[in-house]
Amino acid sequence: MSAGVRVGVDVGGSTTEAVALNGAGSVIARHERATIPGAAGVTGGIIAAIEAVSADDVISSIGIGVPGRVADGHVHDAVNLGISEADLSGPVAARFAAAVHLENDVRAATRGIGRQKQIASLAYLNLGTGVAAGVLVDGRVNGGSRGVAGEIGHLSIDPAGPVCACGQRGCIEAFAGGGAIAQRTGGGPFAVRDAFDRADDGDPAAREVVSGVARGAAAAIRTLALAVDPERIVIGGGIARLGDRLLAPVIGELERAANGSAFLGSLRLAARIELLPRGVPIGAIGAALSDARSAAIGVGAG
Ligand SMILES: [Zn+2]
Known part of the structure; x- marks a missing residue:
């Protein structure tokens, strides 16, 4: 030692x-x-x-x-x-x-999450100002050949979607990134939380933001599951502090997709996701x- x-x-x-x-x-x-x-x-x-x-x-x-x-x-x-x-x-x-x-x-x-949970196969989805993921395979973090492994925020899921900072349209990050949402709604650092609050009050524009977050997060989860098939997918970052308020629409979106596809259903994605525990210095x-x-x-x- x-x-x-x-x-x-x-x-x-x-x-x-x-x-x-x-x-x-x-x-x-x-x-x-x-x-x-x-x-x-x-x-x-x-x-x-x-x-x-x-x-x-x-x-x-x-x-x-x-x-x-x-x-x-x-x-x-x-x-x-x-x-x-x-x-x-x-x-x-x-x-x-x-x-x-x-x-x-x-x-x-x-x-850090892999060490804390003692699992060697996991994906970490960070929903913050931007959207990015880390992947642990056989206990090692994969960085990729050019250092962009896990940058799934710039996967386009809607060619007619909002323009992303990267130049594409309809990126996962354009739907589910706090920075993109703040820019689109004119909100400040709490733009996402504000949108969730207003959606609860029935504001249609805010409901669209919330469903976009759920749609983007669910697409990121499907992508990670299909690309690396991790045992667990842990969700963290500023937006994840919404806790169950975030998880509920994301699970709804995953289940909606699973209902239309026996294949997606067999992946049992909703059962594989969890929120990053707070208070542990994982990073x-x-x-x-x-x-x-x-x-x-x-x-x-x-
Ligand atoms: Zn992008």
Whole structure:
């Protein structure tokens, strides 16, 4: 067993959370702080969070999950962090003299969920500002050959649907992404929750938004099930905080499709989905487990 702690950091738009894991993979320290947007603020927050959880311990590895596209230790297009491009791993590696692995936050969370639930086959569907998924196969997160594995938000499900930021029409993300909905409805950060509230009051335009969210989420779930056949499909992200208010229309949509197709019915999709448990630092734990020596979560076939 290697000496030292493995540190994981999950950088979100509002908070930065860090954990330290001991040799057995148990969380021995946890810290949360407000994220300061911009490259300098984000980097400073990561370093402060690592200092808080590692104290005087030797650090054997550092994993960092960030919302955005990651290549060669740099993050790109992290809109929620106010960063268009930044080297987040170099300054952290220099400060702590430890190997740093930077990756997309949805992938890190996928690994963390696998560890927490002790399952080696799962998909994580993140319904937030955007829509993306992580896939765990045989206990390993699949990144793909070009780093876009899981970007199912840009699968078009309706050629006559709303225009997406990516240039296509009717993407899953255009229906079920918080950013697209806020833009279309002129709402703020709570546009999706507002739409669910107004739909409950019978507002027809809001009902259309809600049915679009359900339609987009159900399409994402079908896509994940058909592409990778995971044991569980876990739904998280800002929109998932609606809880059963989200799950009910999504299950309704899955069951409607299943009623029209014996094949879809046989997949038992509604029984395979669940909401991400709250209060567990899954993204930070997954990031801590991301170093090359332990890329697999340690369950299932290996
Ligand atoms: Zn798109």
